[in-house]
Amino acid sequence: DAGVIQSPRHEVTEMGQEVTLRCKPISGHDYLFWYRQTMMRGLELLIYFNNNVPIDDSGMPEDRFSAKMPNASFSTLKIQPSEPRDSAVYFCASSQRGWNNEQFFGPGTRLTVL
Amino acid sequence: GESVGLHLPTLSVQEGDNSIINCAYSNSASDYFIWYKQESGKGPQFIIDIRSNMDKRQGQRVTVLLNKTVKHLSLQIAATQPGDSAVYFCAENRKGDYKLSFGAGTTVTVRA
Numbered sequence: 496d497a498g499v500i501q502s503p504r505h506e507v508t509e510m511g512q513e514v515t516l517r518c519k520p521i522s523g524h525d526y527l528f529w530y531r532q533t534m535m536r537g538l539e540l541l542i543y544f545n546n547n548v549p550i551d552d553s554g555m556p557e558d559r560f561s562a563k564m565p566n567a568s569f570s571t572l573k574i575q576p577s578e579p580r581d582s583a584v585y586f587c588a589s590s591q592r593g594w595n596n597e598q599f600f601g602p603g604t605r606l607t608v609l
Numbered sequence: 610g611e612s613v614g615l616h617l618p619t620l621s622v623q624e625g626d627n628s629i630i631n632c633a634y635s636n637s638a639s640d641y642f643i644w645y646k647q648e649s650g651k652g653p654q655f656i657i658d659i660r661s662n663m664d665k666r667q668g669q670r671v672t673v674l675l676n677k678t679v680k681h682l683s684l685q686i687a688a689t690q691p692g693d694s695a696v697y698f699c700a701e702n703r704k705g706d707y708k709l710s711f712g713a714g715t716t717v718t719v720r721a
């Protein structure tokens with residue numbers, strides 16, 4: 496298995512632009528998580544899905560952020576409009592319901608908003 | 610509020626020595642704990658996990674200890690190697706929840 500796949504790996508954009516981050520979870524995993532990592536705040540959970548349905552989006556910072564999971568193999572995190580304070584590394588992770596809750600992380604997308 | 614936190618932000622270790630990384634948690638309802646390793650430019654990678662009905666679990670060169678009385682978790686790395694240099698995170702999961710709450714992370718640097 497290729498693991499969790501994220502694209503793009505790096506994104507540089509200007510303030511006010513729309514940014515879309517993409518994630519392909521591990522096949523067979525029914526949970527998908529979006530995290531944001533910064534030096535100041537560490538690793539923060541933004542939202543997670545179970546069977547393509549959003550379960551908890553309490554970590555989404557504001558209405559500028561939205562996430563979708565149209566099918567079991569694809570999810571997007573969109574920021575519109577983007578702001579410099581959104582600059583961070585965004586990780587996607589997936590897991591499978593079982594005795595443990597180990598989450599498998601993707602390589603992340605480093606977002607820089609100028 | 611309730612959170613998972615780390616005692617020390619950095620740890621410098623001589624190659625070949627054992628490393629101990631500590632973590633405190635405050636939610637007594639937590640029943641699953643996991644350690645992740647994050648190397649520069651990569652996503653967190655699973656190291657080892659432990660359930661609350663256990664006190665100790667061993668893996669390859671790593672041991673996790675859980676003290677539920679004082680809500681303390683530790684990760685021991687035996688014979689630390691240069692490849693062990695990374696940021697280590699503890700995370701906890703509350704019963705019935707599939708979210709993981711992560712600590713701040715400890716940066717481990719291995720000296721040659």
